Amino acid sequence: MDAAKDKPILVAAAFNAPGHITGLLHISEHLVKRGFQVYFITGPGFKASVEKIGATFVENPWQWEDLYLTKAPKVHDETWILKHLFGDSTPDAHRALKETLERVRREHPDREVLILHETLAGGLGPFAYGAPLPAGYTSLPKAISFHSSVYISNDHNLPPFGPGFRYDPTPENLALWRSTWDAMEPAFQSVTAHYNALYQSLGATRPITDSFFDFAMKLGDVTALATSPSLEYPIRNKPSRLRLIGGLPVKPVSPDFAYPAWWPTITTNAALPSGDPNKKKVVFVTQGTVHRDYSELILPTLEVLANRTDVIVVATLGARGAALDTPSVEIPANALVIDYLPYNALLPYADVFVSNAGYGGFMHGIMNGVPMVLAGALADKGEVCARAEWAGVAVNLGAQRPGEEAIGQAVNRILGDQKYKARAMELKRENEEMDALGAFEGIIWELVGRK
Template sequence: MGDARELGGPNGTQSLASTEKPVLLFMTFNASGHTAGAAQIAKHLHFNRGYKDIYFIAGPPFKSTIERTGAKYIENPHEYTTIRAQEGGTESPNHFELLKNVFGNSIVPSYHVLKKTLEDIRVAHPEPRQILFVHEALSQGLLPFYYGCPLPKGYTSLPKALNWHTSIYVCSDPDYPPFGLGLPYDPAPENLALWRSMHESSRSLWQGLIDYYDQQLRSIGSTKKFTEMPVDLAMDLGDVTVMATTPSLDYPSVTKNPKKFRLVGGLPVRELDKNLVYPPWWEELTSNSALPDGDPNKKKVVFVSQGTVHRAYHELLIPTIRALADRDDILVIATLGAKDEPSPLAEEDTPKNVRIVDYFPYEAVLPHSDVFVSNAGYGGFMHGVMNGVPMVLAGLIADKGDVCQRAARAGIAVNLATSDPTQEDVKRGIDTVLNDGKFKQRVLEIKEENEKADALGQIENILEELLRGD
């Protein structure tokens, strides 16, 4: 990370060259879905809103991304092995082992790098210069300070923190279905009683993870025992928790405390990198989009992706490809989850209406798509919303089942209610979306709702609130 002298202005200026705005420090968990949105916010604040002194703690894979935002990159050394396929549901032993290895093991290194960075920033930017912290909700660095771990040198209290949450509303509140099970929202009295019972009984399943969190915190000097449900941490840390969504995309009354929880809308569609290298078939896609509606030569475009983490392609991507193999009226675009990843299908087994690329931005393909088939990662889901593309969703791991439920409830997707649908399930879902215009109409309405919410503007207003101490 370097010493304090390296933490002058991100562009090489003297540390106090920008006194009209506070110093901003971002920290994100080392995964694409947790970093991309925060990087977009940082870039906007730096280049468009005059925040010149921005520092950003992130994993090594995101160094170049962060540097393009105008922020000073600070390396978070914690890395985890991406799990290609997680077997079992949210309450399986494998699920809790994954949470321990991915999130529990990030607590100690994240605390150390955050503490050191705050100390270095204070040296480079002495008081009265103010500092604000943008904490991605699963980055773990903030957690230890809530349990009595030592403050950074030069601080009597932590900077005010905006907690940036990159998923649905999650909590152990019995007014909502338990997290991770993909249960529908129906607050009938019998369901409320069931949810309360499930929340109470599930604590024993989480106890091993709770104890592990406590061990990690004790190792760095905590003075308070950790007894919380880990799912609550995503919402509870920081001074204000900000979610990239609108009320239409979540359950009623999730903002019971509107001062603490803010639904600011989805982030705007990002501009494409001017150096983006397009696949050789790209002109075929854009030429198809340019044809007028009703032209007999115009094909429907189905875009399928499983994101960057749960990449067991036999579950969704391959069934989608095979379900549409005989459709001359459909062009299938499939993106994989890692650069240089080989196609899961041999060339001779790839249907003639399918185009596959290893890794490619959603915002490039979605404007040309009629249906988005996804395993319901929240980032991909919101890309679908912000591009106005109706969806077919199939996912149960982590938050995915709950994302599916919200999307179906909002009327913008067909929920296949499984992680591994059959070809017939996928085909039926796609045909339903293509043949019923209400899905497209509704997603365009919600897209407009999110655009009008002005996420970036609201986020800046919240930072200003924190600065004023409102």
């Protein structure tokens, strides 16, 4: 039997934003190398990335950037984001998934098909609630839902999503969590109602009855999170569909990447023996790739560490062509600033990772064994900060704009207490040993009944 033809065809879909596509693209690259054929649905900005890994690119035309810039409330509103950036992407995403499944059936009439669906990609939901099947199918293919953030559930034994409450399940905190969940529920019911209206317009015959977060985590036959148990709060009555597969392994930097002219400063410093008085600590700071207000984290980090002769500060601005264009900004002598730098290029040299707690960046820190200073309150960032603190790998600054003094104290704390580095290395080993890519492939074979 042809080994390739024995494998199911995989139809992957991810929302068109770096934090949502990167993980599933990494998994798909591994699967292509393992002989799977992958059709990958996402936005046109990622066409080259999809084709580079050997997958077939399929365009989802939904564009969220202009909508976010022109229509989003000035005060961050998570329900607006869920309704309009993600929810309103559903018609385009559903159409793209339906047409791709039909294309696969025409091109491969005798092959099994399996869906890999990033949680907020949008296309799978209407099918799960009764929308007409794609032509050529008598049942919906099995689906793995890949969640690129923290575990979220309406379980009142867990802190509610958003505020970044620290995990401490005392009777008083359990009562607080329950009351907060109850206070939040009407807003999230409005999100569910928005999705129900969209799904009904696409032919869904059953309404969503779960709370929004539980609904989102149940779309696939299996929901996979690329993390380890030590990085998630204890989950009571863990759903059988939920799998923690471990962090995705560190990817080597592309041989095509052009390192900056100052790169020997980093490598020469790293080559100095431990204890050499000339060897400096490396502090790596990023504002992420979406919420790039450099005054929140990068500028205060540069400023507070400017007079230290024992550190090198490296700041990446998160987008090619980006610049610190404020006229008053003067780059300190101990700082190196670049528009774009792959995290995996610098993290092996870093002693501290200062980040705005995007989940992808956080897991890059884990997989490189680097302790962190985290600040962030938008989207899922408060939850990432709280979990990192609970896991013992980071100082949680608990704010979107923590200020220079707080950042400086946190960096000193990480550099002055080896428990953070030791814990970072423990978590790195735990996640590596879980073999995320092998575990994900195992789920595929399980769902097609050949494990």
